[in-house]
Amino acid sequence: MNAAVRVETLKLTRSPVGVIGTIALVAGTFALLGGITAAVAQGNPDLTAKAGPAAELTWHGLISGAVQITVAAGFLGFGVVLAWIFAREFTDGTITGLFALAISRQRIALAKLTVYALWVAMVSLALMVGLLAMGLVLGYGAPDADTWVGLGRVGVLALLTGALAVPVAWVATLSRSLLAGVGTAIGLVIIAQVGALAGAGGWMPFAAPALWAMSNGTVVTFAQLAVCVGLALVSAWLVCGSWSRLQLDR
């Protein structure tokens, strides 16, 4: 298992997909936040109206903006990288080399998910640290207790979004297609957005983390967030099972 994790780590860190995915999620989020902040500071009325709570030049505004961006960009960014991690073996043809090895395909799939989880955790940490740095640079002062909680909530939101993207790996495996995986990631963005707008509530797992973060944790319970984690674990189990039973029959 350790060997498979080493292999998958090397593949992700050396690939343009891993590097670009990380830059898009982290730098992209801060570029958007910078743009919103600049527009609000210049008194742009259209953007100020659209940004809602993010239109405040305070820690609260900055964190609200980060939550809104992470909800949409998270599913897409995490989902695309995850789809690539799994589908590439089929599109590159390297899947034939993953049979008849000392390490089972089930463990290889688990190693892929482990490396993905570590990457999601690092991106989440980078978002939190970056937000802290950005707020300090913008002169919002030393963070108070609410601000620290808000920063933590952005990190948890990113982690949960990454976890909820795991079904993408299952679709990419069953379809053996990168595009199908990416399409699923886009579908998850739509489900999360529509679910939140339609008031699906905390029992709709794909919308629950967004509702939780946007309401400062007031409208979603711990049990409802636990369902998100459960969904991710079930998806991971399905992925490993599919890799274990895999046949190259098409």
Place this chain on the structure above:
Amino acid sequence: MLAFEQVERLFPGGAGVTDLTFHVEPGEIVALIGLNGAGKTTLMRLALGMLRPQRGTVRLSVPWAEVGALIEVPLAYPELTVGENLRIACLLHGCDPQRAQESLIAWQLEPLADRRFRHLSLGNRQRVGLAAAVQHDPTLIVLDEPSNALDPASVLLLREQVLHRARLGAAILVSSHHLDEVSRIADRVLLMNRGRLIGELDTGGQDLEQTFFARIHEDDDRRLATAAGVGR
């Protein structure tokens, strides 16, 4: 080491392989020849667990860690260098990554060690794939058309490696289109046609090509006659 007993695997539409019975013993090189679409790759996929038989049994007397294979695409990733690819192949086969260095020397890949796989020629990619398949000293080796894209010097290298590993006791199953090549190295040559093994080819004859096509046509004629008999 590897034994097929009346193995069948058919795909929707009727293509596939049927009634495959053969074995490969330690130290033996068994070559598989046939026209395109004869079922050689399907047979090898069955041997390596990439496909499960619908009938019959495939038996391997060694654990997967002792198997080395190259089927269609090398186990190598475009973003990694040749050296890195050989090291990850070692890790996945359960052997010491240090062995990749010996492999670079054995397959004359040292000058390419730091070059990314995506920048290699087709022949060099094939050499990396072959090195990755056998560097962990497998006792069962399965190679699907291993001389594809290789230059004459690399074909010689491949031949030496295959013979060397057979002398060490490995059981080797290799498919090829090159009758002359297989006649030089194989202990037995199995003929495959339209999803069935139709016997062995005597490699001691004068004109291998003529003998090969005669056997294939003979089998085709027999099938046609059988089909016509059934149709009447």
